[in-house]
Amino acid sequence: MGFNTMNLNDITSDQIIRNHTEFERRLAYYKDLGLDQIALRKEFIDLIHFKPARILEVGTGKGILTIFLTKICDSIISVDMDTQEQRIAMLNLMYHQCEQAVTLLCADAGQLGFADKYFDLTVSAISFHHFEEPKKVIDEMARMTARQLIISDFNETGFEIIEKAHRQENRQHFKTGHRFSQISQWLEQKGFSVTASFYECQTVYCAKRNGIEQ
Numbered sequence: 579m580g581f582n583t584m585n586l587n588d589i590t591s592d593q594i595i596r597n598h599t600e601f602e603r604r605l606a607y608y609k610d611l612g613l614d615q616i617a618l619r620k621e622f623i624d625l626i627h628f629k630p631a632r633i634l635e636v637g638t639g640k641g642i643l644t645i646f647l648t649k650i651c652d653s654i655i656s657v658d659m660d661t662q663e664q665r666i667a668m669l670n671l672m673y674h675q676c677e678q679a680v681t682l683l684c685a686d687a688g689q690l691g692f693a694d695k696y697f698d699l700t701v702s703a704i705s706f707h708h709f710e711e712p713k714k715v716i717d718e719m720a721r722m723t724a725r726q727l728i729i730s731d732f733n734e735t736g737f738e739i740i741e742k743a744h745r746q747e748n749r750q751h752f753k754t755g756h757r758f759s760q761i762s763q764w765l766e767q768k769g770f771s772v773t774a775s776f777y778e779c780q781t782v783y784c785a786k787r788n789g790i791e792q
């Protein structure tokens with residue numbers, strides 16, 4: 579499938595501690611502005627009401643959701659195209675001593691190639707606005723999902739805060755501009771029943787495959 583897996587041999591405990599300190603600083607910075615990244619992931623995890631045997635995560639990022647996923651499953655494949663982000667995620671996982679449950683793969687989620695319905699749960703948190711070809715990614719996630727697919731992204735309030743946070747640092751927040759609400763229709767056409775949950779800073783779609791006892 580053309581994946582890269584991460585080499586952990588050069589990671590030191592000093593790097594893990596320094597990364598954690600910086601990570602906590604970033605989380606506090608966002609929280610002061612009104613965006614509690616941890617609370618967003620808790621809202622997401624609370625929508626999972628079964629014990630998945632195998633999870634696929636799309637968009638590892640810095641691994642905030644990944645850490646939560648390790649509490650409910652010990653076989654997680656997490657995919658991202660950005661090796662730098664995945665390195666930070668690995669340092670975060672190692673800080674929490676939960677890296678054994680996770681395989682990080684550097685790949686485009688639009689063409690993964692695992693077998694149909696290989697994962698009983700596929701998830702993606704706050705990544706949709708990064709996808710250049712979102713339909714391709716969603717179609718691929720749906721194909722590999724045996725039971726449930728859960729996906730979140732910022733709502734208007736979430737985007738306003740993240741954009742403010744970036745402006746204050748003279749940076750621009752990247753967003754492709756695709757409409758997140760289209761997800762519902764895409765997944766219904768693929769044979770899922772979709773429920774939307776609306777929170778202060780995010781929307782989460784939970785899609786259950788029709789004809790499967792949930």
Ligand SMILES: C[S@@+](CC[C@H](N)C(=O)[O-])C[C@H]1O[C@@H](n2cnc3c(N)ncnc32)[C@H](O)[C@@H]1O
Pocket residue numbers: 619636637638639640641642643644657658659660663685686687688702703704705708709710715
């Ligand atoms: C905001 S981050 C994800 C945050 C993460 N889920 C968390 O909870 O910390 C979005 C990630 O999506 C990744 N991404 C964008 N397009 C992708 C694609 N086609 N395949 C895999 N990853 C992708 C980006 O590289 C980025 O790291």
